[in-house]
Amino acid sequence: MHFVNAKGILHGSGGFPSMNIYRGCTHGCIYCDSRSTCYQFSHPFEDIEVKQNAPQLLEKTLRTKRNKCVIKTGAMSDPYMPCEETLRLTRSCLQIILKYGFGVSVQTKSDRTLQHIDLLEEISRTTKCVVEITLTTADDRLCRIVEPNVCDTSHRIDVLYEMKKRGIPAIVWLTPILPFINDTEENIRMILDACIDTGVKGIICYDMGLTLREGNCEYYYAALDRHFSGLKEKYIHSYGNANGVNLKIWVGVFIFNQAIRKNEEFRRIRSLRVVKFIYEKMHKLNAYIFIM
Numbered sequence: 353m354h355f356v357n358a359k360g361i362l363h364g365s366g367g368f369p370s371m372n373i374y375r376g377c378t379h380g381c382i383y384c385d386s387r388s389t390c391y392q393f394s395h396p397f398e399d400i401e402v403k404q405n406a407p408q409l410l411e412k413t414l415r416t417k418r419n420k421c422v423i424k425t426g427a428m429s430d431p432y433m434p435c436e437e438t439l440r441l442t443r444s445c446l447q448i449i450l451k452y453g454f455g456v457s458v459q460t461k462s463d464r465t466l467q468h469i470d471l472l473e474e475i476s477r478t479t480k481c482v483v484e485i486t487l488t489t490a491d492d493r494l495c496r497i498v499e500p501n502v503c504d505t506s507h508r509i510d511v512l513y514e515m516k517k518r519g520i521p522a523i524v525w526l527t528p529i530l531p532f533i534n535d536t537e538e539n540i541r542m543i544l545d546a547c548i549d550t551g552v553k554g555i556i557c558y559d560m561g562l563t564l565r566e567g568n569c570e571y572y573y574a575a576l577d578r579h580f581s582g583l584k585e586k587y588i589h590s591y592g593n594a595n596g597v598n599l600k601i602w603v604g605v606f607i608f609n610q611a612i613r614k615n616e617e618f619r620r621i622r623s624l625r626v627v628k629f630i631y632e633k634m635h636k637l638n639a640y641i642f643i644m
């Protein structure tokens with residue numbers, strides 16, 4: 353872990369600027385796209401870059417920002433890594449977001465979110481708060497292999513129940529779908545059941561979420577060698593050995609045909625009033641967004 357003074361903290365325009373307080377991540381997900389070389393990390397991915405002046409920068413920005421909006425955090429680095437317990441920078445930023453009347457959308461895999469439930473609840477009550485939790489496998493044992501340094505799926509589902517109890521909207525990222533690992537209909541069904549039971553407001557599945565780009569691909573294949581004997585060879589045989597293989601269509605067909613359209617879960621989701629289901633994108637097999 354190393355500390356820097358950043359020049360800015362909010363990036364992107366429109367209604368959803370993004371904020372990354374940390375750069376790099378220690379959760380160790382074997383498929384992590386953020387470690388791809390295209391993101392040009394100048395330090396090892398696990399050597400977290402801490403933007404130590406993030407709260408000051410955020411306060412300065414929000415104090416003068418005219419239009420209220422929802423600030424998104426957690427897209428490239430989990431805001432609830434173990435270091436947050438001592439640094440408490442995510443907490444400080446949430447306090448500033450609350451103070452200036454902005455909304456927040458937090459994407460994470462960690463149940464450390466619950467340590468800030470008071471703040472999240474207050475933001476939700478006064479403006480807008482959405483908690484986004486990733487669920488990839490219903491099998492905790494498998495979860496500890498593919499996402500080794502963060503809490504398992506059961507604990508994440510506990511977080512979703514707590515959000516439901518507190519009236520904080522939650523959505524689930526059902527991604528990535530890893531060929532020959534978590535791509536079974538049973539797994540998808542179990543995750544969908546958890547989503548329904550916990551009353552999440554949406555399920556997001558962008559393609560399959562496995563990019564296999566340079567940097568990410570080598571890390572993933574090394575993990576396959578460690579944990580899934582012979583699977584790397586199966587990937588290479590099925591998808592070729594190039595980085596960035598395009599697996600969109602395969603997973604698109606799987607999710608649409610097998611897990612959603614034909615089975616009971618789809619009808620149950622519909623019965624929970626699907627207000628938007630992006631058919632155009634579905635037909636293009638590019639992206640799947642289910643909003644309940």
Ligand code: SF4
Pocket residue numbers: 376377378379380381383384385386427428429430461
């Ligand atoms: S939590 Fe996200 S950023 Fe961190 S290792 Fe996992 S996939 Fe990568």
